Amino acid sequence: MLSDITIRNARPKEMAFKLYDEKGLYLIVQPTGGKLWRFDYRFFGKRKTLALGSYPDVSLASARDGRDEARRHVASDIDPSDLRRATREARVGAANNSFEVIAREWISTHMADKTPSHTSRLLRRLVLYIFPWLGNKPISDITAPQLLESIRRIQNANKLETAHRTLQSVGQIFRYAAQTGRAARDITLDLKGALPPATTKHMAAFTEPSQVAGLLKAIDGFTGTLTVQAALKLAPLVFVRPGELRTARWADIDLDASEWKYRVSKTNTDHIVPLSNQALAILQDIFPLSGHGEFVFMGGH
Numbered sequence: 001m002l003s004d005i006t007i008r009n010a011r012p013k014e015m016a017f018k019l020y021d022e023k024g025l026y027l028i029v030q031p032t033g034g035k036l037w038r039f040d041y042r043f044f045g046k047r048k049t050l051a052l053g054s055y056p057d058v059s060l061a062s063a064r065d066g067r068d069e070a071r072r073h074v075a076s077d078i079d080p081s082d083l084r085r086a087t088r089e090a091r092v093g094a095a096n097n098s099f100e101v102i103a104r105e106w107i108s109t110h111m112a113d114k115t116p117s118h119t120s121r122l123l124r125r126l127v128l129y130i131f132p133w134l135g136n137k138p139i140s141d142i143t144a145p146q147l148l149e150s151i152r153r154i155q156n157a158n159k160l161e162t163a164h165r166t167l168q169s170v171g172q173i174f175r176y177a178a179q180t181g182r183a184a185r186d187i188t189l190d191l192k193g194a195l196p197p198a199t200t201k202h203m204a205a206f207t208e209p210s211q212v213a214g215l216l217k218a219i220d221g222f223t224g225t226l227t228v229q230a231a232l233k234l235a236p237l238v239f240v241r242p243g244e245l246r247t248a249r250w251a252d253i254d255l256d257a258s259e260w261k262y263r264v265s266k267t268n269t270d271h272i273v274p275l276s277n278q279a280l281a282i283l284q285d286i287f288p289l290s291g292h293g294e295f296v297f298m299g300g301h
Helices: 004-009 060-075 080-096 100-108 117-131 146-156 160-179 187-189 209-220 226-237 240-244 277-290
Strands: 017-020 024-031 035-043 046-057 259-264 271-273
Touching: 017 187, 024 060, 035 060, 046 060, 046 080, 060 080, 100 117, 100 160, 117 146, 117 160, 146 187, 160 187, 226 240, 226 277
Parallel strands: none
Antiparallel strands: 017 024, 024 035, 035 046, 259 271
């Protein structure tokens, strides 16, 4: 039988050699100095070898435990080598079917027609709120209570709307996993009603002509920079989102055709805005200031 002292004192030779323990366990001392544990056994009359790691990472006692476990499998008509291979393949399969792997796969295939900003926001929610706790789990092993725990973290951070959006995205991922045979069903259906409804707070709208008149007078009376003046005056003439007005590009504006063509970021569709004479006058007024650059409103990007 081997001892730790014998193993530590074993020096490499020109050719690899073996140091035998007992019951099929031995150590191979390589010319490079490496020391490898091996276990020889017979399975239905066929001689086979099982690797048990390297010394000193695997101690003599641990190597003997591995040998004894393998011998028990053989006694039960289980091939230790086949068992190890199956276990390894199961782990690889579980990793390939983890929630994060499937989520990123779904994003790459089902979000291709969405804007980069929309896709980035969705992925960021998953990275912040779901992947750290559920990303490494096989998607088929995730339970509704586990998912709810992650969603509750978002709700408890006073981000109820984000919680709803995240849960909706997770549901889409689970449905994709079910469609591709990697999950039994969409477990988010079990969480219906688990979150209070998100309340949307709308800004009060002007309903009286006098109110609109007051706003327009305030805009006309604004004494700030020409850039801000032009943006304020143009806004009620084009009725676009503030972010789209702020990032308006000269390349998208055809003053001769009285049109502004741009791609709507939220829907990823082309949008054409007719330009009235008043709108054209505002753009022509600011052109000498910013026409040499990319954006209509300097600093808008």
